[in-house]
Amino acid sequence: MSTLEETIAAIRPLDESAIAEARARQDRMTKPRGSLGVLEDVSVKLAGLAGACPPELPEPAAVAVFASDHGVHAQGVTPWPQEVTAQMVYNFLAGGAVVNVFAAQVGARVTVVDIGVAADLEPVPGLLTYKVAPGTADMTQGPAMTPAQARQAVETGIRVAGELAASGARCLVAGDMGIANTTASAALISVFTGLGPDEVTGRGTGIDDAMLAHKVDVIGRALALHRPDPADPLGALAAVGGFEHGAIAGFILGGAAARLPVVLDGVIVGASALVAAALAPESIAGCLAGHRSVEPGHTAALRHLGLRPLIDLDLRLGEGTGAVLALPLVQSAARALRDVATFDSAGVTDKDVLETGQS
């Protein structure tokens, strides 16, 4: 298994000459210049990541749902019982969750990773049992995890990205499952963006005003206790994060090292991407923001990362659902760059060539 340091050292910036080639090709394709808007930027990013124009198509795609439990659940930050995390893992493995249905629609494969579910799970086919511990500790009482556990979570995510790449995946999609994980997400987002808990905390699965005020207070107390340093990402993760956040951060790093695009989901994945960005800023260059979730912290995270979401449908689910919905956009962008005819090849008159008199 690659260490965190080896993986970070393997991450390189996007290839500038492939980027220039992709931009030039977009301008020669049989369409008005710029008419594919953000999809042109997506295709250019994919070319830069692949170091080739056109890049390989980002298919097949593999979705990894990282499942874990949270000690902060004891503080009453969500109306859902903790056992729902384990129950949803079995639902994913049976193909009955929303992410399974959306993945079936777009031909993506779903893998479930037990990175820290509180219950002992049966070894069902399709489940990767890489449990760091049965849930984190309560961040309001002490660190959520030890430094060694934080590193183990990140290195496990790197391993999962490597395994999916080795099994033929050409696009990685990150998803999460963990009751109470929007609390840990908001705490991480507060650390890395510098915004207050009141600005980045949302209603998660759908909590009332009283529980939201309490959730903000819980996060504020945890941050006051640990004073996490954004310049020490593993320390911040250990203080207030979740095992799935660590694993998803590692998954992003592993994807970047393998030069595979990683499509990001909602607020949990967004918080994890902030950890990845703090560990290796270049790791975000090959990421695509699948969607923008309703959670205010997600908007803050995307702004901090400099990523524009591809879809904005008021989703607030997680599991990778928003990212999976965006996959056809990413794949269409790549296919357009590869397969759309150029003015020259199709014999279509280019107004820009007429104007400049070039042949």
Ligand SMILES: Cc1cc2ncn([C@H]3O[C@H](COP(=O)(O)O)[C@@H](O)[C@H]3O)c2cc1C
């Ligand atoms: C049945 C069910 C399925 C889910 N799928 C994703 N989540 C989402 O909701 C949880 C986070 O919200 P909070 O912080 O408010 O607990 C995470 O598990 C997330 O993936 C679900 C939640 C539930 C209840």
Ligand SMILES: O=C(O)c1cccnc1
């Ligand atoms: O943004 C998300 O992914 C999200 C929002 C609410 C609950 N679970 C996940």
